[in-house]
Amino acid sequence: MSFYSSLYYWNQRYAATANDQPCEWYMNYTQLRPFLEPERMGVTPGTTLRVHKPQILKSNRFPRKRECRVLILGCGNSTLGEEMMLDGWLGPITNVDFSDVLIDQMKHKYGEAFYRNVFGYMPLHPMKFVCADITKPLPFANESFDLIICKGAFDAVLSGPKTSVHQVVAEIHRVLARSHGVFFLVTTGNPDSRVEYLEYKYELNHYWQGVSVHSIPLDGTRERGGSVYDKGVYAYLCRKHHWANAGDNLNTR
């Protein structure tokens, strides 16, 4: 088991790096933006994994950016949420991390003054920051998000007990809006090592009507020299089924 799944490790790390530049794991919003365009959320190009080709009905279309409710899991001090907000994602954006040290820093950074400076006095929904462990039941109602992004945190959780990862995916599925909700996973893991965690009892299409995977090469060696993601990362776009939650409609398919 590695330290990346340990709350103690992350609290220590964020306390020690409080005054440093934000740390962006794997890739930034600019690099991920092409995958996050609402019109691409129908699970388009890339390799489609063992699921039905999604049939996207007009009524099930992904919402526009300004209405899209976004959840970022294991947000860290990445500027992903800020850059998305500045790019028009206003539905609003909720950030979750289990490090209370980090959440306090983010609340301070993105307090009222930040929104006043950036937007004048426009009545915008500020980003929310919630301290929660994503391996436990999430403190959100069913279907309360249209897009859930997990960049790096899935890999951190995976370095701990594997049962936790199944709980994470079950909760992601529960809080995603049915029919159009998308789970966007950015990870170092190729499909051979990640699909098993996206499945429900060995069935990928129980949770998802479509999953597409994109291999994203990285140019050059990243700051943590010699790490596995020098080779690149994978982005998985998983679109939730029209039935509500795991267990529903098992007998009616």
Ligand SMILES: C[S@@+](CC[C@H](N)C(=O)[O-])C[C@H]1O[C@@H](n2cnc3c(N)ncnc32)[C@H](O)[C@@H]1O
């Ligand atoms: C590799 S960093 C990624 C940070 C950020 N998402 C990024 O892309 O730069 C992993 C983050 O996940 C958080 N994390 C790890 N395990 C967690 C858990 N069980 N619940 C919530 N957050 C967790 C850590 O505190 C850390 O901020």
